[in-house]
Amino acid sequence: MAACSIARIINLGDLAKCPKNLCCLLFRVVSKFLALSPSLLKEVEKDDGDQPSMTESVMANLPELHQDILMEIFALLEIPDLVRAGSVCNSWRSAYNGMRSLGIYKLSQTPCLLYTSESAGDSVVSLYSLVEKREYKITLPEPPVRSRFLIGSSLGCLVTVDDVSEMHLVNPITGEQIALPSVITIEHVNPIFNESGAIHMYEYSWYSASRVYHSEPSIFSLDELREYLLDKAFVFSDTSTENYLVVLIHNPHSQLSFARVGDDKWTWLPPHTHYADCIYKDGILYAVNKVGEIHAFDLSGPVVTMKTIIEMVPGYACDKMYIVQAPWGDLLQVWRSYEYIEGDYEADLHDADPAISVENTAEIKIFVVDTVEKKRVEIENLDGHVLFLGHNQSLCLSTEQYPHLKENYTYFTDDNDLSLFGHKNNRRDIGLFDLKHNSREELVSPQLWSNFPAPVWITPSFTKLNFA
Incomplete structure (x- = not known):
């Protein structure tokens, strides 16, 4: 035209x-x-030359x-x-x-898949838009993203861990990068200084509040600690205080710590262990452990209190456990199970064949948590809604608000330990799960290749967190 x-x-x-x-x-x-x-x-x-x-x-x-x-x-x-x-x-x-x-741009964004690839460069991430079904490439600030671990995605920010095991928040859209409290302020970590006064090793203790598993701490190099210590992180908005909260699931034994904006250290939340996922609402942090028990931590007062919302499921009912806030108000518990493709598990983790040592999502079950009766009620579908699961904040979204998403589906990515810290050359478990027919589909064909760090879902945002 x-x-x-x-x-x-x-x-x-x-x-x-x-x-x-x-x-x-x-x-x-x-x-x-x-x-x-x-x-x-x-x-x-613009075109070359003087012509517009x-x-x-x-x-x-x-x-x-x-x-x-x-x-x-x-x-x-x-x-x-x-x-x-x-x-x-x-x-x-x-x-x-x-x-x-x-600050007047308030439109709710459709999540995108964020991943890296060797061909794009060490500092570049790709965003795959579910709306446009295409990818965009973004250059992130140093250090190179492919040298970092990605341990979380919330509110449009990535939580990354660099090669000295320090954590940062990075907003890929704005380029904003903010350092979180130092890893040496976590309860189980102490610095070891060299003769010049610089930190050159970490001392890592293996205890929890309820038991001691090792009598002696371990000594790790600066980049080695992150493989043992860090699991999953979340960024939550606290509307009551107009503040932000960062929650960390960390080892030993998947314990909890948190930090608010302006804090200079992490606050430990003993005594329980083996947490898998968290959400935050109205001053209460809800955390589910790997056997389905849900604890509610009241962080609104000067002293943290905790109560149990629902007891554990007998035995290990699934491979991964999630807690999700539904748009209609209910608290959901989601169980994810894998099927394991046989392969040579003795192969070197960094040189494994893409066709072996793969865990595929095989089943997803969803339960409404009845906090009054303290029971779980399984629901067969999520009519009018979708789930997003992975090493990101777990989400349940309405397809009326997000019309480009497929109703009654779960969008999933890898979030097992092998994908986060090993098997760097293996195919990732990325796709869609049809909750009605209990079947999986590929997100794109051929599948997007992303080896390390593991892909995550991210909701693009212009919001500035302004961590001090």
Whole structure:
């Protein structure tokens, strides 16, 4: 379509009355040009030479829109579209920057799969959009992401562990990176200093509040500690205090610690062990252990209190246990079981064949937790809703709010120890699980190849956490 005819078909007076229609039409017109650059954070590339690019020629003939109208339009877009829109021209970039600086962009985002690949480079992550069914590449700040462990994803942030076992929050969309309290402030870790006063080793103790498993601590190098200590991390928003809370499941024996914004150390939550997943609501941290017992920690007062919401399931009922807050208000407990593909488990973990030593998701069961009767009630499906499971905050979302998602499905990624800390060359367990028919599907075909760090689901966000 010629640029002059584009300008003629837009009746600004009519469309301005309905920003949603204006949004649809404008983006139908420029979508071809926005797609010129597949990178999420890269500006639309310009042609070489002195002549303006095709995109610039088209935008020059589009009617100028007031910044307030542009921002109202942009507020309807998913972040990938929004970032590309901000790259189209100066006026749109100004509206995009204005939205971010004013903090008025509140649209709930559809989760994306975040992963890395050797071919993309050590500092690059890929985001696979479930809305657009395409990937975007983003360069993260140093140190290189492929040298880190990814131990969590919440509120649009990754929780990473670098090669000296220190943790950071990283927002891939904004590039913001914030250091969390030092690993040496965790209850079970003490620093060992060299002659110049620098930390060169860690002393790691194996006790819990209820028992001691080893009489002597272990000594680990700076990069080795993370393989033994860290499991899963979460970032929660505390609306009552307008603050943020970071919760860490760590070893020995999958214990809990937490830190708030501004804290300079981690606070240990004894005495229980073997935790698998957490959620946070109204000052209460709910944590499920590997045998299904749920504990509620009240973090709102000066002294932390704990009570048991529901008792354990006799025996190990599944391979992975999750706790999820349902949009309709119920607390859900999700059981995930694997099927194991036979292979040579004696093979070197870093050189294993992609076809062997693989755990595939075979079954997912969902229970509503009745906190009054203290029992679990199994439900057969999640009509109108979906689950997201993996080494990220577990989510249950409404398909009415997120229409691009498949109703009554679970979107899953790997979150077993072999995927996080070993078998770096093996195929990952990524896909969709049909809860109605108890069957699995591939997310894409051929499957996205992602070896290390293990892929996670992330909900893109512009929110600034501002950890001090």
